[in-house]
Amino acid sequence: MANMVTEGDTTALDSLLEKVYRDTGYDFREYKRGTVIRRLERRLHATGAETYLDYMQFLDAHPEECHKLTDDLTIKVSGFFRSPYTFRQVARLVLPELVAYKRKQDERKLRFWSTACARGEEPYSIAILLAKFLGNRRQDFNISIYATDISRQALGEAQAGIYSLKDIEGLPEAILENYFTRREDYEMRADIRQMVSFSCFDLTSTIRQPFVNLDCIFCCNVLIYLQSQLQERVLNMLYDSLATPGYLILGEVETPTSGLNEKLECLDIKAKIYKKNEGGR
Numbered sequence: 506m507a508n509m510v511t512e513g514d515t516t517a518l519d520s521l522l523e524k525v526y527r528d529t530g531y532d533f534r535e536y537k538r539g540t541v542i543r544r545l546e547r548r549l550h551a552t553g554a555e556t557y558l559d560y561m562q563f564l565d566a567h568p569e570e571c572h573k574l575t576d577d578l579t580i581k582v583s584g585f586f587r588s589p590y591t592f593r594q595v596a597r598l599v600l601p602e603l604v605a606y607k608r609k610q611d612e613r614k615l616r617f618w619s620t621a622c623a624r625g626e627e628p629y630s631i632a633i634l635l636a637k638f639l640g641n642r643r644q645d646f647n648i649s650i651y652a653t654d655i656s657r658q659a660l661g662e663a664q665a666g667i668y669s670l671k672d673i674e675g676l677p678e679a680i681l682e683n684y685f686t687r688r689e690d691y692e693m694r695a696d697i698r699q700m701v702s703f704s705c706f707d708l709t710s711t712i713r714q715p716f717v718n719l720d721c722i723f724c725c726n727v728l729i730y731l732q733s734q735l736q737e738r739v740l741n742m743l744y745d746s747l748a749t750p751g752y753l754i755l756g757e758v759e760t761p762t763s764g765l766n767e768k769l770e771c772l773d774i775k776a777k778i779y780k781k782n783e784g785g786r
């Protein structure tokens with residue numbers, strides 16, 4: 506490519522991201538530039554465009570390219586119990602305390618939110634974790650796991666709940682036996698699927714009202730793609746969505762802004778498990 510784009514080409518990149526936002530509603534303007542540029546380069550290469558301007562013209566002439574671009578920019582790598590340590594710590598530190606609190610309050614609702622659920626691996630892992638933890642006591646609770654993502658394609662696959670051998674690789678036999686039905690592929694069992702409801706939600710949007718009064722929010726492996734100011738805004742929104750007590754799980758990869766420690770109690774520094782207490786920290 507003769508005119509390979511450079512990181513310094515910010516004005517053209519700004520215009521391109523502005524256009525993507527206008528045309529699709531997907532807003533990548535405050536995503537980390539390094540990742541966006543690397544992903545864009547793949548699309549430029551695939552379409553034969555040499556500059557961002559060329560690529561904008563290509564987008565105008567080929568509206569279907571927009572879909573490929575947004576698909577590339579939303580990185581959907583995930584896995585069941587992706588960070589085993591985090592899920593173990595949720596089972597150890599969060600669930601016993603939360604369930605005991607609910608019992609004491611004579612309250613039956615348990616409300617979870619998986620905020621960037623990709624193809625459903627995370628919310629279904631939460632459902633399995635709850636099913637395992639509660640056992641026969643599951644009937645005592647009215648469990649809602651809201652699972653959202655910006656990618657409609659990922660949500661469609663998540664809703665179907667069908668996974669390949671590669672997707673379930675490494676899962677213990679007992680989990681496969683108890684929570685999946687083996688057909689050609691592996692299908693999530695209906696009682697696990699019923700605990701989860703999927704919908705499209707852009708974490709960075711200020712237009713749609715987020716869920717409120719949640720007992721536990723998972724926001725794993727998505728903040729890393731956002732610039733720090735946007736991370737801060739999303740974290741503030743999630744804080745407001747939590748009930749008291751409420752738990753925020755960021756997982757092992759995120760490095761949240763320091764402001765979080767002022768508002769929340771940190772229960773596990775490695776898995777980044779935080780608790781919202783009555784009257785602040």
Ligand SMILES: C[S@@+](CC[C@H](N)C(=O)[O-])C[C@H]1O[C@@H](n2cnc3c(N)ncnc32)[C@H](O)[C@@H]1O
Pocket residue numbers: 579580581582583584587620621622623624627653654655656659706707708709724725726727
């Ligand atoms: C790397 S996956 C993480 C999936 C899962 N949380 C995990 O930890 O395995 C990142 C997900 O974030 C989603 N995503 C990216 N930007 C988003 C946004 N603004 N709002 C909601 N989801 C977003 C992507 O579509 C993708 O499914």
